Structure formats: structure tokens, C-alpha cells
Amino acid sequence: MKNLLCEIYTEEMPARLVRDTERQFSEIFAGLLKHSHLNYGEIESFGTPRRICIFIKDIPEKEEDTTVEVKGPSYKIAVDENGNKLPPYLKFLETHHLSESDIFIKEIKDSKYLYGKKLLKGRDAEDVLKELIIETLKGLHFTRPMHWESSGVEFIRPIRNILLLFGEDVLDIEYAGVRSNNLSFGLQIDVPLSFTIKHPEEYFKKIRENYVILSYNERRRIVENRIKDIARKINGVPVYTEDFLEEVVNMNEYPTPFLASIGIKEIRIPECIIESVIKSHLKSFPVKERNGTSLLPYFIGVRNGTSDFIENVRAGYERVAKARILDGSFFFEEDKKTPLEVFVEKLGGVVFMTGLGSMKEKTERLEKLAKFIAHTLPLSNSEAENLIRAAHLSKTDLVSNVVGEFPELEGRIGGIYARFWGENEEVATAISEQYLPLYSGDKLPLSEIGKILSIIDRIDTLAGGFIQGIDYSSSKDPFGLRRIASGVVQIVFSMGLGRFPLKALVYEALTYYQIEKDEDKKRDEVLNFLRERAEGILKEKGIRYDVANAVLMLPIDLMPAYLERASTIMKHLNEETLALICTTNKRIKNIIEKSGFKGEGSVRRDLFFDKAEEELYNVMSDSKLTLNSLLEKGDYEAALSLYYFISPSVFKFFDNVLVMDENDNVKNNRLSLLKELKSLFDAYADFSQITFEG
Amino acid sequence: MYFQEVVSKLENFWKKQGCVILPPFDEQIGAGTLSPYTFLKVLGKKPWSVAYIQPSRRPVDGRYGENPNRLYLHHQFQVIIKPPPFDIRELYLSSLRSLGLKLSKHEVKFLEDNWETAVLGAQGVGWEVRLDGLEITQFTYFQLAAGVELDPVSVEITYGLERLVLFIQEKENVFDIMWNEDITYGNLRLDSEREECIYAFDESEVSRLVEMFNIYEGEGLRLLERGILIPGYQYLLKCSHVFNLLEARGAMSVSERVTYISRMRKMANLSARLVLEREEKDEKPSV
Numbered sequence: 001m002k003n004l005l006c007e008i009y010t011e012e013m014p015a016r017l018v019r020d021t022e023r024q025f026s027e028i029f030a031g032l033l034k035h036s037h038l039n040y041g042e043i044e045s046f047g048t049p050r051r052i053c054i055f056i057k058d059i060p061e062k063e064e065d066t067t068v069e070v071k072g073p074s075y076k077i078a079v080d081e082n083g084n085k086l087p088p089y090l091k092f093l094e095t096h097h098l099s100e101s102d103i104f105i106k107e108i109k110d111s112k113y114l115y116g117k118k119l120l121k122g123r124d125a126e127d128v129l130k131e132l133i134i135e136t137l138k139g140l141h142f143t144r145p146m147h148w149e150s151s152g153v154e155f156i157r158p159i160r161n162i163l164l165l166f167g168e169d170v171l172d173i174e175y176a177g178v179r180s181n182n183l184s185f186g187l188q189i190d191v192p193l194s195f196t197i198k199h200p201e202e203y204f205k206k207i208r209e210n211y212v213i214l215s216y217n218e219r220r221r222i223v224e225n226r227i228k229d230i231a232r233k234i235n236g237v238p239v240y241t242e243d244f245l246e247e248v249v250n251m252n253e254y255p256t257p258f259l260a261s262i263g264i265k266e267i268r269i270p271e272c273i274i275e276s277v278i279k280s281h282l283k284s285f286p287v288k289e290r291n292g293t294s295l296l297p298y299f300i301g302v303r304n305g306t307s308d309f310i311e312n313v314r315a316g317y318e319r320v321a322k323a324r325i326l327d328g329s330f331f332f333e334e335d336k337k338t339p340l341e342v343f344v345e346k347l348g349g350v351v352f353m354t355g356l357g358s359m360k361e362k363t364e365r366l367e368k369l370a371k372f373i374a375h376t377l378p379l380s381n382s383e384a385e386n387l388i389r390a391a392h393l394s395k396t397d398l399v400s401n402v403v404g405e406f407p408e409l410e411g412r413i414g415g416i417y418a419r420f421w422g423e424n425e426e427v428a429t430a431i432s433e434q435y436l437p438l439y440s441g442d443k444l445p446l447s448e449i450g451k452i453l454s455i456i457d458r459i460d461t462l463a464g465g466f467i468q469g470i471d472y473s474s475s476k477d478p479f480g481l482r483r484i485a486s487g488v489v490q491i492v493f494s495m496g497l498g499r500f501p502l503k504a505l506v507y508e509a510l511t512y513y514q515i516e517k518d519e520d521k522k523r524d525e526v527l528n529f530l531r532e533r534a535e536g537i538l539k540e541k542g543i544r545y546d547v548a549n550a551v552l553m554l555p556i557d558l559m560p561a562y563l564e565r566a567s568t569i570m571k572h573l574n575e576e577t578l579a580l581i582c583t584t585n586k587r588i589k590n591i592i593e594k595s596g597f598k599g600e601g602s603v604r605r606d607l608f609f610d611k612a613e614e615e616l617y618n619v620m621s622d623s624k625l626t627l628n629s630l631l632e633k634g635d636y637e638a639a640l641s642l643y644y645f646i647s648p649s650v651f652k653f654f655d656n657v658l659v660m661d662e663n664d665n666v667k668n669n670r671l672s673l674l675k676e677l678k679s680l681f682d683a684y685a686d687f688s689q690i691t692f693e694g
Numbered sequence: 695m696y697f698q699e700v701v702s703k704l705e706n707f708w709k710k711q712g713c714v715i716l717p718p719f720d721e722q723i724g725a726g727t728l729s730p731y732t733f734l735k736v737l738g739k740k741p742w743s744v745a746y747i748q749p750s751r752r753p754v755d756g757r758y759g760e761n762p763n764r765l766y767l768h769h770q771f772q773v774i775i776k777p778p779p780f781d782i783r784e785l786y787l788s789s790l791r792s793l794g795l796k797l798s799k800h801e802v803k804f805l806e807d808n809w810e811t812a813v814l815g816a817q818g819v820g821w822e823v824r825l826d827g828l829e830i831t832q833f834t835y836f837q838l839a840a841g842v843e844l845d846p847v848s849v850e851i852t853y854g855l856e857r858l859v860l861f862i863q864e865k866e867n868v869f870d871i872m873w874n875e876d877i878t879y880g881n882l883r884l885d886s887e888r889e890e891c892i893y894a895f896d897e898s899e900v901s902r903l904v905e906m907f908n909i910y911e912g913e914g915l916r917l918l919e920r921g922i923l924i925p926g927y928q929y930l931l932k933c934s935h936v937f938n939l940l941e942a943r944g945a946m947s948v949s950e951r952v953t954y955i956s957r958m959r960k961m962a963n964l965s966a967r968l969v970l971e972r973e974e975k976d977e978k979p980s981v
Contacts, residue, residue: 011783012821014806144808146819148778148835148847157819158835160780177780188787190798251803282827283805301827309799316800316826319866323763330761348947358947 001060002125002167005200006133007053007184009161015049015250016243019216021140021156022047026054029136036128037063046214048253050185053214055200059129059166063122070096072114075105089114126166130173133164137175149177161185168199186210187254187305211254211306220249226257227285227300234259236287236296239275243439248283252304260284260314262297263322269329270416271295276406277324282317331401335413340421343396350398353479356464356513359395365512366391369456372508376501379452383426387449390430393418394453397431411435437487440540444494451491456505458484459526463509466525485533489559493537497560498632503527504557527556534559538566544573546691553686561634565685568636577644578690584647585687588678591659597671607669612649612656619649620677631683639684650677697859697873700793701747704771704853707792708745711785713773716746721928722935725750726772726852730927733814735774736836736848737966738973742776747855751935753894753942759880759887762867766890767883771853778835778849786833786851790825793862800826809834813934813958815841818850830858840966894942903943907936911957918964923972930961 013021026045033040033056041058072078078089093099098116106115137155145154153159153176164171164180173180184207186193193210197203204214213219224245227238240248249255267274274295278286284301288294301317303310347360356362370391374384397403397414406413415432419425426449433450434457436443445451465472465481472481492500506526510519531552538548543566550569551562572578608614623642630639659674661667681687695703705715719729726732726748735742748770756766779785783804787797804821809832811817820834832852836844856868856879865871869880914929937954940946946954 012804012806016806144819146835146837147845149780150777150846152845160783188797188802190796251805303801304803305801312799313801313826316828316861320827323866327761327763330757346944349944349951351951 001058003200004056004059004129005053005163005165005197005203007051007161007163007203008137008159009051009163009185010155010159011157012049013157015247017142017156018047018049018052018250019246021142022052022216024140025052025136028139029054029132032132032135036132037066037122038125038128039064047216047250048212048214048219049250050253051212051214055203059125061125063125063128065122066120067117068120070098070116070118071106072103072116075112075114078114092116126169126171129166130164130171133171134173134175151177153177163197163203165197165200165203184210187212189305213254216249219252219255220245223249223252223255223257223302227302230257230259230300231285231287232290234287234296234298235290236298237290238285238300239288239295240285244279248285248302251283252302254305256303256305256307256310257285257300258303258307258310258314260299260301260317260321262299262325263318264297264325267297267325267329269325269332270413272409272412273328273332273402273406274325276409277321277328280406280408281324282321284317328402328405331405335400335402335417336420338400340393340396340417343399344392346399347395350395353461353464353468353470355468359398362460363392363395365460365509366394366453366456368512369460369505369509370453373452373456373501373505376504377452383449386424386426386430387452389423390427390434390449390453391456393423393427394431394434394457437490439483440486440490440537444491451495455488455491456509458488459502459505459509460512462488462526462529463506463522464513466522466529467510467513467515472529481529482533485529486537488530489534489537492559493563495560496634498634499557500560502530502556502559506530530559531556534562538563541567543567543570546689547573550685550687550689553682553689561631561636564634565636568640569685569690572640577640579692580647581640581643581681582687582690582692584643584650585678585681587654588650588674588681589688592671592674592678595660595667595671597668597675599668599672599675601668601672603673603676604669607666609666610657612653613670613673616649616653616677617673619646620673620680624680627680627683636684643681643684646677646680695794695859695862696875697855697871697879699874700855700859700862701771703792704789705745705747707789708743708773711743711775711779713743713745713775716744718746718748721931722751723748723931724752724934724938726770727811727814727816727850728931728934729772730924732772732774732850733816733839733962734923734927734965734969736776736839736844736850737842737969739846740776740973742774742848744775745771745773748772751890751938753890753938756887756891756894756942758891758895759869759884762869765856765868765883766887766894769855771855773851774848776848777846782849783833786823786831793858795825795862804833807832810838812955813937814839814962815959820850825858825861828857828861830854830861840963842966842970894939898939898943900940900943903936903940907933907940907954910936911961914961915964918961918968921968923965923968926961926968927965930958930965933958933961 022045026043030043039060040056044055046053072092073088078086080086092114096116096118098118102117104115105112142156145156147154148158155176159176159178161183162175162178162180163182163184164173165182170180170182182197183194184197184203187210195206195210197206207214231238275286278284278299282301284299287296287298287300289296299321303313344363347363348358350359352359352362367388370388374387379387394414397410397417400413402413403410411434412432415428418428418431426447429447430449430453433445433447434453436445436454445454461484462481465479470479470481507523510522515522535548535552539545541563547566547569551566569578603617605617623646627639627642630642657670659667659670709715716731719731723729729748731744731746749767750770751767753766755764757764787802791797803824805824807822808819815838817838818834818836820832822829823831823833830853834850836848836850838844859871860868863871869878869884871879873879873882910929910932914926914933917926937958
């Protein structure tokens with residue numbers, strides 16, 4: 001038994017892709033190993049910006065021998081009536097190197113065939129592992145691969161060394177012009193330091209001595225703990241998201257966080273600009289007051305290396321921070337000289353989406369959509385005015401200097417400029433919130449106008465994107481259409497409304513583009529896409545798939561209620577009440593479906609013959625109004641109770657009444673009654689989607 | 695170390711790596727990549743190693759010489775090697791050491807930064823190199839030029855000389871950089887910075903620029919279609935500069951912009967085709 005170690009040493013991989021590359025490398029290799037005839041122990045993998053490694057314990061030196069059954073000629077032609085072996089028999093032995101004792105007979109579809117038990121000698125593990133490593137390297141997939149040398153290999157970044165050890169032996173392979181060896185490299189401090197690895201276990205000790213922390217989790221712990229410690233000392237807390245932390249961690253093989261100061265006494269620019277300088281330009285962490293929301297005049301950088309001479313690094317970061325912030329403040333002052341209407345005009349020079357015109361045209365569409373939705377919802381006059389004004393100014397900051405320099409500030413800067421030019425607070429807030437949420441789980445717009453602006457902006461982009469036939473499958477999605485649609489769903493879920501006119505909005509948005517054909521198809525595509533995203537978000541929120549399906553069958557305009565209705569069902573999943581409601585619904589559904597009843601007529605009381613019919617009718621009529629008002633109010637608990645209370649009358653009906661009466665009028669009347677009842681159930685969700693175990 | 699010394703050290707360093715050292719191509723150029731020493735040479739199979747300083751004019755970045763970091767014209771030091779040596783990353787770091795930098799006392803980070811240029815149909819994969827947080831170099835493996843996948847690829851190393859010297863001289867304002875022991879960057883450049891901005895932002899006339907673009911384009915296409923490469927390509931460079939001036943004027947709508955780019959792209963493609971045709975006939979195009 002030996003251990004296997006493989007380190008692929010590359011030029012710097014993009015920080016945001018390090019973990020994925022590591023994951024692919026280990027998963028593909030593990031998958032291949034599983035299908036080989038080699039046994040193996042624990043698999044570990046590691047990734048830094050410069051290397052990905054796998055370490056696998058306890059691999060035997062040979063594959064296990066295996067036997068396979070090989071099919072031979074049919075018995076009839078291989079052996080004659082007297083049991084003599086004919087040429088095909090002998091030929092079969094010869095081809096597969098079998099002896100007569102390996103032969104047995106198998107019957108397939110009434111004819112007999114010769115079969116041989118063939119022994120496959122296990123191959124040397126070395127040979128197998130070499131193949132698997134190469135196959136793994138070929139199997140990695142990157143959205144933007146590159147080539148750099150003559151063998152034409154594609155990889156994420158150039159491969160500069162391959163360490164491949166099986167026990168103490170180097171497994172000799174060549175890939176991308178690189179021959180494997182037993183060398184590794186430490187953190188580059190001045191010149192690259194290579195060292196020899198005698199056996200896999202030695203690697204972990206030596207690499208650490210050479211200032212490389214292989215494990216992502218360990219590097220992350222170091223960064224996270226240190227930045228918090230450092231911030232605590234100045235009474236602050238570091239500002240970061242998970243993604244940003246991961247990115248910074250994966251820019252470093254040996255991260256050493258350090259405190260730096262902004263070095264500007266009086267800062268007269270919005271804090272978001274400073275935050276952007278620190279995050280996007282310096283890949284460092286801003287620090288906020290511990291008990292407040294303001295930024296402190298410090299930031300925390302992360303050096304790739306030890307703390308030796310860190311004062312130089314700090315001074316460099318501080319110089320860049322200062323220059324960038326002064327730059328930002330220059331841009332900010334410049335922008336404030338330009339009235340917003342001038343920016344609106346300049347939007348004519350900004351592309352919205354290839355083939356879909358300019359941002360100015362988008363702005364015009366947004367204003368129209370704002371008017372449309374204000375009328376449809378409806379909004380009060382002042383709300384409508386605010387929304388239309390916010391839509392008019394929503395994209396102006398895209399041509400500002402500050403956003404040109406700090407694209408991630410779009411929206412927030414627009415809000416600040418709107419306030420500066422005396423727009424009212426509602427308008428300014430809506431503009432600043434329009435791009436929220438940026439990702440799933442991000443904060444949502446707080447203001448109603450901000451929410452609606454965000455929705456119409458997204459619906460317009462979706463409409464345009466679908467008309468252009470933009471690919472939004474998970475690996476591509478260049479315009480983030482999935483994220484955009486998810487945003488619509490998240491906002492709609494948060495609106496506390498019973499319904500929202502999504503369907504009308506999508507229809508309207510599509511008409512603003514010149515569609516030549518298939519308008520109906522595009523409408524359905526957009527609506528289905530929104531529904532799919534809703535499904536995804538329901539699942540993220542812990543809604544079981546069948547319960548999610550139950551609410552997804554509701555009209556799309558009821559989307560604001562999806563989550564709460566589903567959550568209410570979830571609470572009762574293990575209760576008798578819900579099971580009874582579902583059974584009742586199912587019995588009604590089954591009989592209607594079985595009858596093939598298509599009638600539309602209303603129920604006639606004069607055709608009732610049984611008390612149970614009368615009773616059910618009364619219960620239903622009484623419940624109907626209550627139920628509608630409960631659903632309208634969003635009292636879903638009470639609505640479920642009501643279904644529960646209706647159920648006994650339904651059962652009584654089924655016990656006492658034969659629906660399929662000989663008289664068609666009577667039969668159809670009963671079916672009409674059931675159909676009306678069914679629509680009562682369907683008003684909440686499609687209960688038939690819900691499954692019960694056992 | 696003075697500005698002019700940094701340039702000669704870099705020239706010396708890359709000369710030793712076998713690069714030909716050329717004077718800047720004498721046209722108004724937006725970036726070292728547009729120079730025929732890069733664009734026309736990364737095409738085809740023949741090896742090529744070159745280093746040159748390239749004054750690069752980017753009108754939109756001009757600030758009348760009033761901003762400590764932004765310039766209408768800055769200087770790039772451009773290195774192109776085809777095919778890239780195995781240890782190119784290491785060579786690049788050595789070039790920094792040749793400027794007297796002790797890398798162990800600093801931090802050098804390679805951060806993902808890929809670029810594409812629509813005009814040239816070119817794409818590269820690579821990094822921006824940060825020295826103690828300051829971006830000093832673009833390091834790129836060219837993947838595509840004129841829409842053609844490159845084989846072999848070239849490596850392109852573009853040093854931003856002003857940034858690099860700011861760092862070395864520990865200055866905060868580009869105009870304070872010492873060009874030599876007596877003369878500052880400001881002495882040499884401030885007046886023309888200001889005037890070029892006055893022209894680009896205040897004095898240029900859109901209608902004349904458009905007229906010039908049309909004339910340059912016509913001449914360029916005429917030459918390229920007759921198989922005359924370098925003079926034709928020079929007209930593409932002129933078009934590109936006029937286009938940048940139009941952009942600085944904020945005078946283009948989206949569709950105009952797209953059209954200008956595709957018109958220039960056509961000239962770039964014609965030029966590239968000529969280069970490849972000549973290589974097929976085994977002519978070595980001179981520069």
C-alpha cells in the first residue's frame with residue numbers, strides 16, 4: 001500500500017475559481033478511481049492560487065485480479081451431437097486464452113451458448129494512476145480556458161510543474177509540455193524556491209515550512225480571525241461578504257492581514273466610494289464603527305507573505321488608497337456640476353444590451369412601464385409621480401464619472417445625486433435601491449417605490465433578453481437573467497400583497513420591443529422562467545418540493561402569496577388535518593376526472609334528492625365568502641381550518657349519494673356541485689400535488 | 695531611479711532575452727497592442743520577440759494636467775514574445791529586480807484581468823500585476839487576434855511606466871516624477887497635456903472628426919484592398935485615434951459607436967489577412 005500525491009503548480013489562477021478547480025480535480029479523479037479496480041483510502045484535496053493537490057491514502061500496488069464472462073459461439077455449432085468439440089469451440093479457447101475448465105454453458109432465449117470465465121490480471125497501480133491523472137486533467141472544464149504552449153492543452157492558467165509521487169516513486173507523465181517530477185515550490189519571496197519531496201507525507205511538512213498554507217479553510221480561518229482582531233483593537237468591525245472573503249483568501253498562499261490607514265483627514269465624499277476603493281481596488285477590508293454605521297478611517301489589507309517588511313506593503317497600499325480616494329472625490333465634484341437631465345440625454349450613448357438599443361431607450365420604456373403599473377395596481381397620485389420620476393432618473397448615474405470608475409456603485413450614486421439635485425426622498429431612495437437584491441439572500445429594497453422600480457427594471461431586461469434569445473443556462477447566462485428573475489421573485493415574496501399583476505406587466509413589457517413573431521411563446525417563456533425561479537427560491541427557503549409544486553400551480557399573479565401559503569402547509573405536514581384536506585380534495589378530483597365532466601352550468605337546488613347534497617351545498621355556499629376573505633387577508637391558518645371543517649360534509653355526501661346517477665341531469669348537477677367545491681380548494685393551492693408517505 | 699533610466703534598464707533587460715528593441719511606432723496610438731509591432735506580429739507562426747516604449751494617447755482619460763494620476767498621454771513599455779518562454783513569469787519578476795526592487799521587501803500579486811479589444815477582434819487571458827497594491831503591469835497571453843485563434847500564442851507584458859516610476863520614486867503626483875536629475879515629468883509634459891485636453895474636449899469639431907475618419911478609412915481600405923499593408927494599417931491607426939477623440943467628445947450614439955468599431959474591425963481583418971497570406975508565401979513582412 002502506498003500513498004499518492006499530485007500537485008499541479010500553475011501561474012496564478014483566478015481567485016474566484018480556485019475552489020471550483022480544486023473540487024473538479026478531486027471529484028473527477030475520485031470518480032475515475034472508483035471505476036478502476038484499485039482500492040483506495042481517504043482522499044484529500046487542496047487548492048491555493050498557485051496549485052491544486054490531491055492526496056490519496058492506501059492504494060495497493062496492483063489492481064485486483066478480476067474475472068469476466070466472455071460469450072462464445074452457440075453450443076449448436078461448437079459441439080456436435082456426439083459431444084465432440086468442433087473448430088469454433090477450439091477457436092474460442094484460443095482467442096481468449098481459455099482452457100476447457102473455464103468453459104460453461106449459458107442459456108439465452110432458449111438457445112445455449114458457450115461462455116468462458118476469463119481471468120483479467122490486475123495492472124500495476126502505477127500505470128493506472130498515470131492514465132487517471134492525465135484523464136482528470138483533460139476532464140476539467142473551465143468557462144474561459146486558455147492555451148499557452150505547443151501541445152495545445154487547454155487549462156485555466158499555464159501549468160508550470162507537476163509533482164506526482166506514488167510512495168517514493170515519481171510516476172512519469174507528460175502534460176502540457178511538463179514532465180512530472182518530485183519537486184515543489186514554496187511561496188515566492190524573492191526567487192522561486194524549489195525543493196525535493198521524498199514521499200507524500202513529507203510534502204505537507206515541507207510546504208508549510210516554505211510558507212504555503214494548503215488548506216482553504218485554514219487560510220480562511222486565519223484571515224477571518226485576524227481581521228476581526230485587528231478591527232477590534234480600533235473599536236471596529238470588518239465589512240465583508242462571504243464571496244469577498246473567499247476571493248481575498250484565494251489570492252494568497254500565506255495570508256497576513258495588516259492594518260492600514262486612509263490618511264485623509266477630512267473626507268467629503270460618500271462613504272460608499274471609499275468602501276469601493278478599499279474593496280475593489282485594494283482587495284482589502286473596510287472597517288466600520290463597532291456601535292455605529294460609519295466607516296473608520298482605516299482598512300485591513302492582506303499581504304501574500306509573512307510580516308517581514310510589511311511596513312513597505314502597508315505604505316504602498318496606503319498610497320494607492322489615498323490616490324484613489326482623491327480621484328473619487330475629483331470625479332464626485334465633477335459629476336455634481338452636471339444636471340441630471342444632461343445625463344439622461346447622454347444615456348443615448350450607452351448600450352443596454354446588444355441589439356436592444358441604448359439606456360436612454362430603456363429609460364423611456366421604464367417610464368412607460370411605471371405608468372402602466374401605477375395604473376394597474378393602482379398607486380396613489382403621489383406614489384405614481386414618484387415612481388415615474390425615479391424611473392426617468394434611474395439610469396443617469398451610469399454616465400457619471402464615479403460609476404464609470406466604480407461600476408459596483410450604480411444606483412447608490414444615482415440616489416445621492418438625485419438628493420443633491422433636490423429630488424424628494426422617495427425618488428432618491430428608490431433609485432438607490434433599484435438593483436437590490438444583487439444575489440440570493442441579499443437585502444431587498446425597503447421602500448415600496450424602490451421595490452416596484454426594481455421589478456419593472458428587471459421585467460424589462462427579461463423581456464429584452466428573451467426576445468434576443470439570450471442563453472441563460474446555468475453555466476453561461478452572460479446577463480445574469482437567472483439572478484434578475486430571482487430578484488423579481490424575492491421582491492414579490494416580500495411585498496405583503498395578496499397579488500401582483502406580473503402577467504400583465506410581462507405582456508406589457510414585451511409589447512415595447514418590436515416582436516415580429518411568436519409573441520405568445522415569448523410571454524410563456526418569461527412567465528415560466530419566473531415560475532422556475534420561484535420554485536428555486538421556495539426550495540431555498542426549506543419548502544418541500546411537493547408543497548412548492550402545490551402553490552406553483554396557482555396563477556402567477558398570486559406569487560406574493562406563494563411562500564406564505566406554502567409555509568403554512570409545511571407547518572401542518574405531519575398533521576391529521578392536512579392529510580384529511582388532501583384526501584377530500586383527491587376524492588373530489590378523482591370523481592370529476594373519471595366522469596370526464598366538462599359542464600359549466602350552475603348548481604340547481606331543485607335537482608337535489610338527498611339531504612347530504614343539500615348539506616354540502618349549504619356548507620360550500622357559507623364557506624365560499626369566508627374563504628375568499630381569509631385568502632384575501634392572508635389568514636392562511638384559518639383557511640386551512642375551514643377546508644378541514646368542510647371535509648366531513650364531503651365525506652357524508654360520498655357516503656350517501658351516488659354521483660353517477662342514471663339520470664343525466666341529476667348526475668351533471670352533482671358533478672357541478674363537486675366542481676364548484678373543487679375550485680374552492682384550488683383557490684388555496686393544488687392540494688393533489690402533496691404526497692404523504694406510506 | 696530616474697524615468698529615463700527605468701526605460702533603459704528595461705530595454706537592457708529584454709535585449710538580453712533576445713528581444714529587438716525598437717523605437718515607438720510613429721503614429722498616435724491608444725495602446726501598445728495597436729502598434730504593428732504587436733498586432734501584426736502576433737499573427738502567424740513565426741517567432742517574434744520585441745520590446746518598445748509606446749506613448750499611448752487616451753483622450754477620455756485626459757484631465758488638463760490637473761489630476762495627479764490621470765493623463766491624456768502616458769507611456770507604456772511593451773514586450774511581446776512568441777512563443778512565450780516557459781519561465782516568462784519568472785523573467786518578468788527578474789525585470790523588476792533589474793530596476794533595483796527587492797521583491798522580498800514588497801508584495802507582488804497577480805490578479806485575474808482578461809481583456810478584449812473589439813476593434814482588433816483580439817482577446818487575451820492574464821493578470822494585472824500589483825506591487826504593494828499598485829497596478830504596474832498587464833501580463834497577458836494573447837489568445838485571439840482579428841478573430842483568429844493564435845497558434846502559437848504570444849505573451850504580452852505592458853508596463854505602465856508612470857505608475858512604476860511613481861512607485862520607485864515614492865511620489866504622489868505624476869508631474870513630480872524626476873525624468874532625470876534636473877528635469878521633472880511636469881517640465882516635459884504638462885503643457886502638452888493641457889493643450890491636448892483643450893483640443894480634445896473644447897476645440898475639436900465633431901463634423902471635422904467625422905470627415906477625417908471617413909477620409910482615413912477610405913484611404914486605408916483602398917490600400918489594404920490593393921495588398922499594401924503598412925500604409926493601409928497606418929490609416930487604421932489614424933481612424934482609431936479619431937474615434938477616441940469622438941468618444942472624448944461624447945458625440946456618439948450607441949449605433950454609431952457600433953458602426954465605427956465594425957468599420958475599423960474590417961480594416962484590421964484585411965490587415966491580418968495580408969499578414970497571413972504573406973506568411974503562407976513565406977515572405978517575412980518587415981515592420
